[in-house]
């Protein structure tokens with residue numbers, strides 16, 4: 484995590500870096516994020532509870548609520564814990580206006596530059612900015628936008644350049660710092676770094692749908708590992724597991740791994756999804772069940788109960804497993820279940 488952050492900082496050049504640590508630091512744990520990202524300029528979360536937890540864990544640098552406050556109680560916590568908050572709609576603006584805390588608050592004004600999830604339209608931005616500036620508790624105002632196609636900048640439905648153009652139009656004459664780049668924009672378009680960048684997935688060693696993470700120099704932060712708990716020797720024509728989805732074409736050793744969808748392994752992973760057994764690439768064979776999954780051990784004839792299994796991470800990129808399963812590395816990382824025991828290993 485430290486090494487990935489250094490890389491993000493190098494790409495960010497003069498800009499400051501919010502380490503995006505929502506969703507329990509994309510499944511990696513807030514305490515780990517604090518250690519791995521101690522050199523970040525701030526931490527960004529969605530969950531107000533997580534923001535408070537970061538303060539309790541001792542993080543004194545900025546903490547940003549990247550979806551802003553959901554109610555007045557959140558606004559009170561912003562003041563109490565010195566959080567930065569975001570304002571993306573009229574209702575949140577009203578919450579801020581009504582709160583009237585005594586402490587100064589840094590506010591991030593969200594601009595809808597085409598994503599059409601959160602934010603004010605560019606034409607509304609200068610009026611909202613003026614209303615914010617008129618509030619005595621508002622200290623600084625940063626303009627924020629989020630890209631729909633940073634990984635595929637020429638998408639004709641909403642080219643990256645068009646979102647940037649709309650953002651600059653919204654910002655014209657306001658002299659406000661800008662915050663635009665997520666991981667994909669940070670990696671591919673350093674010129675968009677501006678005042679702040681907001682990398683998430685790259686800090687954990689995944690990519691936002693680009694070429695392989697390793698090609699960018701990113702290192703996997705999370706390894707999901709388990710062991711074989713049984714081996715079955717099956718004859719040609721025999722099937723494995725629910726729905727008998729895998730049928731052996733030849734006599735086959737099947738390894739049973741103590742990891743299932745209740746641990747966060749994707750149930751939709753098809754036969755052939757790569758799994759490392761004793762460091763050798765094997766193929767998922769049969770439907771993933773709640774607590775177990777099954778692997779064709781043809782490539783690892785020495786494997787036996789107790790053999791180490793890596794589902795993703797060191798030696799097996801999470802993005803590759805995700806692609807096989809028809810999803811993205813983000814979802815796999817975030818979905819690792821609470822029952823999975825975690826161990827932290829420090830490396831440089």
Ligand SMILES: Cc1ncc(COP(=O)(O)O)c(C=O)c1O
Pocket residue numbers: 503549629664665666667681682683684685691
């Ligand atoms: C507003 C915002 N900024 C930044 C990020 C980080 O994106 P990524 O993980 O693709 O770098 C996210 C993630 O969804 C986000 O919602």
